[in-house]
Amino acid sequence: MKKITADQLRKMYNGFYQEKGHTLIRGASLIPENDPTVLFTTAGMHPLVPYLLGEKHPAGTRLTDVQKCVRTGDIDEVGDATHCTFFEMLGNWSLGDYFKKEAITWSYEFLTSEKYLGIPVENLAVSVFAGDEDCPRDTESASIWEACGLPKERIFFLPKKNNWWGPAGITGPCGPDTEMFIDTGKPKCCEECSPACDCGKYIEIWNDVFMQYNKTAEGTFEPLKQKNVDTGMGLERTICILNGVKSVYDTELFAGALAVIAEFSGRSYDESESVTKAFRIIADHVRTATFIIGDERGVTPSNVDQGYVLRRLIRRAVRFGRQIKLQRGSLSKISKVCIDLYAETYPELRANEAKILDEINKEEERFIKTVSMGLKEFEKLVERLEGTEIDGKTAFRLYDTFGFPIEITEELAKEKGLTVDTNGFHAAFKAHQEKSQAGSEQRFKGGLADSTEQTARLHTATHLLQAALRKVLGDEVKQRGSNITAERLRFDFSFSRPMTADEIKEVEALVNSYIQADPEVVCEEMTVAEAKERGAIGLFESKYGERVKVYTMGEFSCEICGGPHAKRLGELGSFKITKEQSSSAGVRRIKAEISGN
Helix, strand or coil: CCCCCHHHHHHHHHHHHHHCCCEECCCCCCCCCCCCCCCCCCCCCHHHHHHHCCCCCCCCCEEEEEEEEECCCCHHHCCCCCCCCEEEEEEEEEECCCCHHHHHHHHHHHHHCCCCCCCCHHHEEEEEECCCCCCCCCHHHHHHHHHHCCCHHHEEEECHHHHEECCCCCCEEEEEEEEEEEECCCCCCCCCCCCCCCCCCEEEEEEEEEEEEEECCCCCEEEEEEEEEEEEEEHHHHHHHHCCCCCHHHCHHHHHHHHHHHHHHCCCCCCCHHHHHHHHHHHHHHHHHHHHHHCCCCCCCCCCHHHHHHHHHHHHHHHHHHHCCCCCCHHHHHHHHHHHHHCCCCCHHHHCHHHHHHHHHHHHHHHHHHHHHHHHHHHHHHHHCCCCEECHHHHHHHHHHHCCCHHHHHHHHHHCCCEECHHHHHHHHHHHHHHHHHHHHHHCCCCCCCCCHHHHHHHHHHHHHHHHHHHHHCCCCCEEEEEECCCCEEEEEECCCCCCHHHHHHHHHHHHHHHHHCCEEEEEEEEHHHHHHHCCECCCHHHCCCEEEEEEECCCEEEECCCCCCCEHHHHCCEEEEEEEEEECCEEEEEEEECCC
């Protein structure tokens, strides 16, 4: 296996697939556009869902890129050898073009060829879908692997929980996959040992998804009109394996951050298991926060949506920093190292550097003040306490209201000769999680896979809304995000103050006048340069490839966009703003509805 840097791997991967006829596209924003099913972009395929469902991509049917991703579902696992909340996903796609044979053959070539990764065949194992009521056993993939040169004993048939991918949200494209693993050489943990085990013998390196189905809101699986291939190779994990280090945190990507933590804590990264875990969590969470704030659609800490996740990450980093005596104000120094490391690959980080460092500093200070308030509350409850145990509900209230981690509550209780009902705390915490998840499932419906006429009309309305806002409020207005369900649109835009009632009425009237004019919605493909010359608005142009889609709506709106649209503006019926409010510092949010025709 070749020792390789992150930048070398990015270039090698994309270069390989460009040689196979793929067009290199730029990764999308971390904040999904028009998709309420998830808070962050969780995989390379996520921004491509409309094209996986059949819409034409301006770059063609074979694509390759590197995508920024955030996943927080396994946040409690961060600190082990492989889990990160932010990661880069190398991916390539076939949009109704080639299928299993080419995908598997090329994966095998990239993994084993001396020109590329040079992994010995004897170190490689794969898994394929075992089949169930939704999809038959994937003997085709197994046969292709055998034809490549992989022996049968290294091909494992596993169930859906292991070899089925997607959808990214509640609904959307999905299908069986084949996963590739490095056999570490460790002995089998048992007779049935396979890549499904967590014993550490097999480490996943790549995944080829064969998207044959669309999962509906009813939970059924319908064949897609076109068969697609979606692949994903985690950059951090791959360079960890290739360079023979113990964890992703021992790669070049974390070296600078860990050095800063050591400098400002006076501790050594490998002095104990708990200290190592704290170092890793701080480095990971600060890196993720840096990318979220510095994104093209970057958000700031808040109590809702992406801002809430960001706040949790920064405060969790502060909490683990407290455990190792990390100096106050150190998180922004760690972030600066991340910016310097990634700025060439992701120039948006350098462009937003001042904002990133300022927001991290401010949130660290807010949390320190919150903890101080929690300390006062803790002293009050100790005075009122009957007995020697702090009950679980009280401990959870300290956590939920004051951001007081259970570890701090236990630490302070011990100093007072008290104990904490941790079982009761975890029960209250679990109940809170279940309630939040239930609310999330109820709230996040639709998504990019929902391309009904009504969502297409609402998406069209966001173009008209932005045009009207810029006319009434000025060019300060720039889109900062949008979220569309079948019932309403939500549009975030940069503006420094609340809108007046008259401004809201004027914007609403303008949008309705655009609708009543009823021009055709015209879609054209062109280069970014041509789109700029045309006067198209492209707020996130850095993500677009060589060719883009430009939607023109009469003389009212001209925008670069990839979403679904109405055919004529008259289809929208009438437009009504239902709410205007703050989203975060310097960002306003409008919610609106249309009647449709």
